[in-house]
């Protein structure tokens with residue numbers, strides 16, 4: 075199918091884009107990588123009267139470290155972040171999450187800002203950014219603001235961004251020393267949207283006990299879910315099989331995933347439990363500096 079008719083705008087500056095958004099935000103859409111929006115247009119599930127193309131806004135691209143924090147421009151391609159040495163060395167959870175996003179061709183076009191703003195409940199980056207307690211920077215012609223990632227997602231494909239607001243970047247604080255990470259998911263085929271998954275960061279103290287834990291679930295709800303009870307259960311504990319199993323049980327205690335033709339609610343709930351268990355074990359191993367097992371992503375059962 076072909077998209078419905080729309081007026082096309084290709085601003086050259088962010089200010090121009092913000093003016094266009096102020097004028098057309100209610101009945102318009104921003105075009106970033108187009109990997110989610112263009113199919114929606116072609117299926118006529120989205121019918122914006124105006125399309126505001128962000129692809130000429132070079133100032134929205136790039137990855138840099140500023141005062142220790144990671145700053146990612148919204149129009150940075152997923153593949154750019156996937157291959158960033160800075161990110162791989164300091165925020166490897168993001169690199170690992172990106173390895174599960176779609177396919178290389180899609181990651182060459184898809185953007186980091188688009189992945190977050192689109193708020194797909196099965197998308198990896200919103201879950202990884204949630205585990206990292208990230209913030210998004212937003213601008214409109216009226217104002218500028220920073221939104222905690224925990225305040226961004228409302229439900230399936232819906233965020234707290236106003237129609238005239240542009241997501242300009244994402245900020246991630248440094249990860250403490252002695253932190254291990256793991257992003258784990260299960261999809262029917264590699265590159266498909268996942269049925270369930272988990273992002274985990276574990277910081278160990280000098281005795282090897284858990285000082286801090288962050289666990290975010292993919293596929294547990296229409297938005298990324300932080301498993302705070304499971305996180306609390308781990309803090310102060312030595313990470314052994316019993317502690318991991320208890321945390322995984324706590325992580326799914328309050329979730330009610332939606333079932334569909336790919337998996338029942340009960341199946342998805344159990345899948346989340348297994349994903350959390352595997353992710354905690356892998357993060358713990360990495361925090362301790364133990365060698366990676368044979369499997370490709372360091373995760374074994």
Ligand SMILES: Cc1cc2nc3c(=O)[nH]c(=O)nc-3n(C[C@H](O)[C@H](O)[C@H](O)COP(=O)(O)OP(=O)(O)OC[C@H]3O[C@@H](n4cnc5c(N)ncnc54)[C@H](O)[C@@H]3O)c2cc1C
Nearest residue numbers: 104106107108109110111176184185188189191197198241
């Ligand atoms: C076959 C296929 C498989 C895929 N598999 C996966 C997968 O496994 N995991 C995954 O995470 N994704 C997957 N995707 C989606 C892909 O990652 C998209 O690139 C991403 O979700 C959207 O990024 P985009 O830059 O293409 O955004 P676009 O498609 O251009 O935009 C998406 C939405 O976000 C809005 N938007 C974009 N940028 C901004 C901004 N800066 N400020 C405010 N709003 C903005 C747009 O208006 C639109 O509503 C897949 C896509 C395809 C086609």
